[in-house]
Amino acid sequence: MKLKLVTILSIGLLVLLINCSHKIENKEINSAEVVVQVKKQVKAFHAADTALNAQGVIDLLWPEYTMLVDGKYIDYEEVITGSISFMASLDVFHTEWKELRIIPIGNSHAISSFIFTDSIVAKDGTITQSRGPNTFVWEKRDGVWKVIFGDADHYPIKQ
Numbered sequence: 194m195k196l197k198l199v200t201i202l203s204i205g206l207l208v209l210l211i212n213c214s215h216k217i218e219n220k221e222i223n224s225a226e227v228v229v230q231v232k233k234q235v236k237a238f239h240a241a242d243t244a245l246n247a248q249g250v251i252d253l254l255w256p257e258y259t260m261l262v263d264g265k266y267i268d269y270e271e272v273i274t275g276s277i278s279f280m281a282s283l284d285v286f287h288t289e290w291k292e293l294r295i296i297p298i299g300n301s302h303a304i305s306s307f308i309f310t311d312s313i314v315a316k317d318g319t320i321t322q323s324r325g326p327n328t329f330v331w332e333k334r335d336g337v338w339k340v341i342f343g344d345a346d347h348y349p350i351k352q
Contacts, residue, residue: 227300228303231305231338248277251272255341258340260344290309292307293307302331302333308325310324323349325347326344330342
């Protein structure tokens with residue numbers, strides 16, 4: 194009798210677990226398509242930077258955007274203000290982005306990273322050169338890819 198009860202309870206528990214388990218949808222990542230889409234946005238970001246187009250840069254950021262730049266966190270509003278004033282102070286913003294890597298982490302998220310080399314000429318003639326790593330976390334919403342997080346470190350190039 195005890196064995197029968199244990200068997201019935203075990204089978205009942207197994208059926209209950211099977212019926213209550215959540216069915217996890219295993220959605221495959223279309224890595225190649227994510228890479229193509231994000232690479233296009235990375236190129237748009239680079240074009241906005243070199244054209245001194247602050248609004249073009251801002252348009253590629255989600256409002257929740259946060260950046261860790263040279264060890265300091267800045268939020269979206271600070272990026273807007275800083276980008277507009279920074280780009281207005283420049284004559285030339287030449288930047289080369291090398292070793293671009295794009296890592297899809299889902300169909301709506303990806304990480305891009307590259308090494309940049311900047312040569313910046315301010316309107317007062319000051320030349321600043323730096324090099325360093327940059328990482329962006331991209332998020333796709335309603336078919337649009339924008340950056341939600343960034344990290345960049347600038348190391349001066351000594352001449």
